[in-house]
Amino acid sequence: MKKRLVYIDYYRMIIILLMIQGHTLRALLNKDLKVGLWFKIHEYVHGVVAPGFLFLSGFLFFYTLKKKI
Numbered sequence: 001m002k003k004r005l006v007y008i009d010y011y012r013m014i015i016i017l018l019m020i021q022g023h024t025l026r027a028l029l030n031k032d033l034k035v036g037l038w039f040k041i042h043e044y045v046h047g048v049v050a051p052g053f054l055f056l057s058g059f060l061f062f063y064t065l066k067k068k069i
Helices: 006-028 037-047 049-068
Strands: none
Touching: 006 037, 006 049, 037 049
16 A cells, blocks of 8 residues: 655645635625735735645656656
8 A cells, every 4th residue: 555645635735725715715805805915915825826736746746756766
């Protein structure tokens, strides 16, 4: 049986939840509430999600290759 990397599952869960929350907030939030510091912080955090997926993909690709070599 293969050993799972639990921290990878947690990382994936956090990224997926941030993606769902970000898209939902952008779609349902009133235009008047999309101004201010808290929304800028939200946009920054939501902007980190896609690079987070890319980082995870690269890490797992390297991890898979390393185990086979």
